[in-house]
Amino acid sequence: MLLVKGLAIVSWAVCSLARTLPPGLQPRQDEGDTDPQHICGSIVTAVNEGYQIFLASEAYECLTTVPFNPAVATRFIKYWNETIQFHSTLAYLKNPPEGYQQPAVDVVAELERIQQRVDANSYANQYDFETDVQLLVYAMHDGHVSLNAGILSAFYFASPYEVASVSLDGKQEPRIYITDDVIYAPQEGWTPSPVTTINGTEVNDFITHYAALNAWGYIEPHAEWNALMSHPTLDIQGGLTAFSGGGTFYPGDNLTFTFENGSRVDTVWVAIYGEIANNTGPLTTGGDFYNYFVLGLIPESFDASLLVPPTFLDGDTTEPTTSWNSSSYGAFPDADIVQPDLGIFGGGIVTGYFYEEISTGVLSLPSFDISPETTGNFTQAVSDFIYNASALGINNVIIDLQRNSGGVMLLAYTSFKSFFPDLTPFGGSRRRSFPLANVIGTSVSEFWASLDENDPNDAIFQQQLVADEWVINTRLNAATGNNFTGWPEYQGPVNDNGDAFSLTERYDLANELFDQAAFDQWIPMGYLANATVQGDTQRTWNPDQIVILTDGLCASACAVFLEMMTRAGVRTIVAGGRPIKGPMQAASGNRGAASYAISSLDDDMAYARSIDTYVEEDANATIPEVRESGMFYLSASFNLRDQVRANDTTPLQFKYEAADCRIYYTLANLYNMTQLWYDVSTAAFVDSSLCVEGSTGFSTTNNTTPSAPPKVAAQRPILELNIDNAGVEQLTWDDNPEEGIRSDQFRAASGRTIIRLCKNDRCSEPNTKCETVPVPCSGGEGKKTVKACLPLCSNGQDPSVCSCKKQPSRDNKQISNSKLQYHENFYTGLCIPKQGTKLLGCTYDPIV
Numbered sequence: 001m002l003l004v005k006g007l008a009i010v011s012w013a014v015c016s017l018a019r020t021l022p023p024g025l026q027p028r029q030d031e032g033d034t035d036p037q038h039i040c041g042s043i044v045t046a047v048n049e050g051y052q053i054f055l056a057s058e059a060y061e062c063l064t065t066v067p068f069n070p071a072v073a074t075r076f077i078k079y080w081n082e083t084i085q086f087h088s089t090l091a092y093l094k095n096p097p098e099g100y101q102q103p104a105v106d107v108v109a110e111l112e113r114i115q116q117r118v119d120a121n122s123y124a125n126q127y128d129f130e131t132d133v134q135l136l137v138y139a140m141h142d143g144h145v146s147l148n149a150g151i152l153s154a155f156y157f158a159s160p161y162e163v164a165s166v167s168l169d170g171k172q173e174p175r176i177y178i179t180d181d182v183i184y185a186p187q188e189g190w191t192p193s194p195v196t197t198i199n200g201t202e203v204n205d206f207i208t209h210y211a212a213l214n215a216w217g218y219i220e221p222h223a224e225w226n227a228l229m230s231h232p233t234l235d236i237q238g239g240l241t242a243f244s245g246g247g248t249f250y251p252g253d254n255l256t257f258t259f260e261n262g263s264r265v266d267t268v269w270v271a272i273y274g275e276i277a278n279n280t281g282p283l284t285t286g287g288d289f290y291n292y293f294v295l296g297l298i299p300e301s302f303d304a305s306l307l308v309p310p311t312f313l314d315g316d317t318t319e320p321t322t323s324w325n326s327s328s329y330g331a332f333p334d335a336d337i338v339q340p341d342l343g344i345f346g347g348g349i350v351t352g353y354f355y356e357e358i359s360t361g362v363l364s365l366p367s368f369d370i371s372p373e374t375t376g377n378f379t380q381a382v383s384d385f386i387y388n389a390s391a392l393g394i395n396n397v398i399i400d401l402q403r404n405s406g407g408v409m410l411l412a413y414t415s416f417k418s419f420f421p422d423l424t425p426f427g428g429s430r431r432r433s434f435p436l437a438n439v440i441g442t443s444v445s446e447f448w449a450s451l452d453e454n455d456p457n458d459a460i461f462q463q464q465l466v467a468d469e470w471v472i473n474t475r476l477n478a479a480t481g482n483n484f485t486g487w488p489e490y491q492g493p494v495n496d497n498g499d500a501f502s503l504t505e506r507y508d509l510a511n512e513l514f515d516q517a518a519f520d521q522w523i524p525m526g527y528l529a530n531a532t533v534q535g536d537t538q539r540t541w542n543p544d545q546i547v548i549l550t551d552g553l554c555a556s557a558c559a560v561f562l563e564m565m566t567r568a569g570v571r572t573i574v575a576g577g578r579p580i581k582g583p584m585q586a587a588s589g590n591r592g593a594a595s596y597a598i599s600s601l602d603d604d605m606a607y608a609r610s611i612d613t614y615v616e617e618d619a620n621a622t623i624p625e626v627r628e629s630g631m632f633y634l635s636a637s638f639n640l641r642d643q644v645r646a647n648d649t650t651p652l653q654f655k656y657e658a659a660d661c662r663i664y665y666t667l668a669n670l671y672n673m674t675q676l677w678y679d680v681s682t683a684a685f686v687d688s689s690l691c692v693e694g695s696t697g698f699s700t701t702n703n704t705t706p707s708a709p710p711k712v713a714a715q716r717p718i719l720e721l722n723i724d725n726a727g728v729e730q731l732t733w734d735d736n737p738e739e740g741i742r743s744d745q746f747r748a749a750s751g752r753t754i755i756r757l758c759k760n761d762r763c764s765e766p767n768t769k770c771e772t773v774p775v776p777c778s779g780g781e782g783k784k785t786v787k788a789c790l791p792l793c794s795n796g797q798d799p800s801v802c803s804c805k806k807q808p809s810r811d812n813k814q815i816s817n818s819k820l821q822y823h824e825n826f827y828t829g830l831c832i833p834k835q836g837t838k839l840l841g842c843t844y845d846p847i848v
């Protein structure tokens with residue numbers, strides 16, 4: 001459910017500083033080790049000295065010295081191929097319906113091609129192999145499909161300058177500007193000059209191509225475009241754009257911007273190192289890099305006692321705030337409604353604004369990704385907004401979902417009910433039906449059904465499993481409204497588009513036990529059987545008084561919320577996109593119903609085997625005994641269930657769902673939210689001629705005859721980069737892993753940051769420090785103070801697990817002969833757990 005690509009870097013440029021500074025290119029004599037085989041070693045040494053930013057050229061030089069091992073690659077392909085069979089849209093990706101805006105891709109055939117290249121020894125190094133795999137992942141254009149693994153997780157590529165795309169007057173097509181110019185020019189009363197070329201290419205062509213390559217997980221190019229651009233709602237959440245922080249593929253060494261006024265800026269691409277300092281010990285060669293990043297082995301020379309964790313400060317140093325104003329460079333005004341503890345590292349995220357002069361209220365929901373204990377305060381802030389707006393007699397409401405990439409599914413359901421207590425959303429979903437999935441589902445569902453609720457032992461299992469993805473008995477058959485009788489009823493198959501699917505399921509939100517297990521002990525408001533007597537079932541506004549604003553990046557739980565709201569008749573306005581006229585979709589991030597971690601699937605398979613003796617299904621005959629990933633991964637996921645409409649079989653992900661109106665960002669409104677909301681209010685409620693030419697009439701909301709979706713410009717999926725391997729030698733594989741630096745000490749388990757209690761004030765895990773911390777437990781248990789082994793924060797830390805502190809990044813290390821500055825800030829310090837778990841002494845584990 002949580003949408004986090006590998007990059008969890010928090011950028012937090014200080015307000016008084018320009019966010020990008022002129023690069024100080026200062027050639028200097030290289031004093032370091034000049035053996036190209038040791039470039040990785042030089043980088044790691046610099047990291048251990050405290051540096052994080054490198055020249056992209058140096059990172060690339062390092063990455064291409066990492067050798068390739070076909071046997072390991074083959075194991076990984078087998079593992080990922082077995083996993084991706086659970087991904088719900090394989091058939092639709094291969095054969096998309098009309099209106100899908102991305103090129104088709106046959107994932108299984110492409111994997112076959114990659115395997116053939118492995119067999120033919122065509123990969124000169126690990127970078128080439130991982131690039132091929134990652135391009136395939138990206139070609140799926142699904143934000144629920146992620147793979148943060150291997151050496152590609154070591155660096156993120158970035159431009160030291162951020163860019164923004166704005167129109168001068170809202171009518172002219174937007175042009176690209178340096179973000180600082182957009183922020184400061186309106187304040188200082190001058191007109192900035194637009195960028196005309198980047199890297200020697202016409203700017204729109206460059207951005208379109210760069211976006212198609214590096215903006216991960218969007219179903220149309222308009223959204224990919226927006227993902228590269230600066231935005232105040234990204235600033236308040238502390239994120240970096242795909243252009244200035246999240247590049248996956250080596251973009252080249254030098255970077256040049258030219259401007260319409262004739263001036264130019266010459267700079268270099270940078271690479272941000274993603275691992276914790278000192279975590280790897282002293283790696284020297286590309287082979288050492290392989291052991292650490294691909295195999296997950298910690299070198300033998302690693303000495304945990306050498307680690308000096310940064311000083312631990314009690315709690316968070318950032319003051320809670322009641323306004324996003326300073327973290328958005330003045331873009332957000334002071335709010336009328338504020339969720340407690342508002343802040344980048346705080347628990348609050350909801351704000352509300354009342355503009356009585358235009359009788360419009362704005363509810364800003366920039367994310368649904370919250371820690372469980374703040375669920376009540378989030379929902380309360382939404383209710384407060386509605387109550388106060390109603391008291392003021394506000395006529396129209398804008399729900400601002402810009403940059404909302406999803407999070408906790410419960411918030412989609414409760415937020416919907418807050419606006420429409422009289423309606424029940426459909427919320428249907430389905431998954432692929434195939435032997436391995438059906439064996440797991442049959443075993444686990446059968447096991448659940450066999451449990452006796454009067455037996456205390458059984459009751460515990462029953463509680464734990466009630467919302468498990470593989471227990472179908474507690475979910476509703478959408479066709480009948482009754483519980484499924486078991487997996488055989490559910491698995492169908494329903495044949496569709498050349499593949500087999502389950503029937504459509506719905507959550508039984510009236511089942512309190514299900515709710516508690518599914519939503520971390522919270523009950524979504526308004527769904528229990530007695531809901532009608534629970535309070536007010538009167539809606540405050542009709543659908544035509546509400547408009548939702550997005551930037552196309554809405555994904556996952558945000559897309560689920562948007563679907564419920566638009567089916568109720570609420571209209572949408574989308575902002576930004578490529579500089580071409582015409583419609584744009586409101587939710588182009590993933591529209592699936594469930595993101596699923598690959599590590600959870602490993603657990604599910606082991607679990608189904610472990611109950612094999614208790615059930616009739618012969619799980620052990622079908623389910624692999626060991627799941628070996630081959631390649632180490634930090635996190636990896638896929639989409640388990642499609643969102644589907646009632647009496648429909650096409651996944652929502654593949655339907656063309658245009659916004660009712662599209663507007664351009666302008667120089668006046670990109671960094672002035674008040675101006676933007678005024679513009680939205682006018683376009684939605686007063687004068688639809690503010691909409692971009694040709695952008696209306698495509699929406700299916702309240703419209704039985706929408707215009708046909710735009711044709712897809714002929715394009716091929718990007719599945720190969722023309723990487724110039726000249727100068728990179730084929731490296732020979734070290735067949736004797738016993739020698740050299742490696743040991744049996746493995747890195748932390750894939751995909752999870754696990755925090756445990758200290759034993760006798762000591763920690764056995766490397767890179768952790770025993771500290772006393774307060775941990776919030778779920779289920780109303782409150783905060784507990786415990787001694788826990790806290791890992792060090794890193795740029796790649798899972799932000800749903802850790803609270804980390806920011807620290808200004810330092811200048812880059814001059815490994816070769818140039819110097820530059822990149823002024824974004826990063827996570828640092830000790831990882832303070834955001835939520836308590838059983839391992840930390842709480843009664844319940846939160847379910848994320």
Ligand SMILES: *[C@@H]1O[C@H](CO)[C@@H](O)[C@H](O)[C@H]1NC(C)=O
Nearest residue numbers: 048049050277278306307308
């Ligand atoms: C890495 O360890 C060394 C030796 O203990 C220490 O001096 C250095 O400060 C550490 N680096 C960082 C970034 O913490």
Ligand SMILES: *[C@@H]1O[C@H](CO)[C@@H](O)[C@H](O)[C@H]1NC(C)=O
Nearest residue numbers: 077078081082108111112115
């Ligand atoms: C991937 O799995 C599918 C389905 O089991 C199989 O047909 C295909 O051969 C596999 N491909 C590779 C490269 O292992």
Ligand SMILES: *[C@@H]1O[C@H](CO)[C@@H](O)[C@H](O)[C@H]1NC(C)=O
Nearest residue numbers: 181192193194259261262263
């Ligand atoms: C040209 O425009 C750029 C971008 O707005 C600006 O930084 C630069 O100072 C301008 N150059 C001149 C000579 O006006």
Ligand SMILES: *[C@@H]1O[C@H](CO)[C@@H](O)[C@H](O)[C@H]1NC(C)=O
Nearest residue numbers: 199200210250251252253254
């Ligand atoms: C930038 O230009 C260089 C040199 O022409 C090229 O190698 C590189 O791929 C380009 N980068 C991007 C991101 O287009």
Ligand SMILES: *[C@@H]1O[C@H](CO)[C@@H](O)[C@H](O)[C@H]1NC(C)=O
Nearest residue numbers: 057252253254255266268818
């Ligand atoms: C990048 O710029 C530097 C300094 O101007 C130059 O020496 C180098 O050859 C350039 N690199 C590429 C790949 O063009």
Ligand SMILES: *[C@@H]1O[C@H](CO)[C@@H](O)[C@H](O)[C@H]1NC(C)=O
Nearest residue numbers: 340341347348373374376377
């Ligand atoms: C939620 O709000 C209550 C008061 O309404 C407050 O006591 C509590 O600390 C808040 N929790 C968080 C995490 O903000």
Ligand SMILES: *[C@@H]1O[C@H](CO)[C@@H](O)[C@H](O)[C@H]1NC(C)=O
Nearest residue numbers: 473474476481482483508511
């Ligand atoms: C489904 O089954 C559960 C027991 O597992 C029960 O509490 C619930 O009421 C049933 N729901 C419906 C709609 O029958």
Ligand SMILES: *[C@@H]1O[C@H](CO)[C@@H](O)[C@H](O)[C@H]1NC(C)=O
Nearest residue numbers: 512528529530531533534535
């Ligand atoms: C509705 O049911 C829930 C759970 O059974 C209970 O906690 C709540 O108090 C009930 N509400 C009313 C108004 O009866």
Ligand SMILES: *[C@@H]1O[C@H](CO)[C@@H](O)[C@H](O)[C@H]1NC(C)=O
Nearest residue numbers: 542543544545569570571702
């Ligand atoms: C949908 O259409 C109905 C009937 O024409 C109208 O009353 C309602 O206001 C429309 N809703 C919206 C959101 O435009």
Ligand SMILES: *[C@@H]1O[C@H](CO)[C@@H](O)[C@H](O)[C@H]1NC(C)=O
Nearest residue numbers: 606609610612613619620625
């Ligand atoms: C199934 O496999 C698991 C281990 O994967 C084992 O513990 C269990 O005994 C097996 N069950 C049977 C019936 O063989």
Ligand SMILES: *[C@@H]1O[C@H](CO)[C@@H](O)[C@H](O)[C@H]1NC(C)=O
Nearest residue numbers: 426478479480645646647648
């Ligand atoms: C789905 O189809 C059935 C049977 O045709 C019908 O009764 C039902 O109302 C439809 N559901 C929706 C939500 O349209």
Ligand SMILES: *[C@@H]1O[C@H](CO)[C@@H](O)[C@H](O)[C@H]1NC(C)=O
Nearest residue numbers: 186330672673674675676678
């Ligand atoms: C933002 O726009 C509003 C509405 O046009 C205007 O009143 C306000 O002065 C602007 N704020 C800034 C900081 O320019």
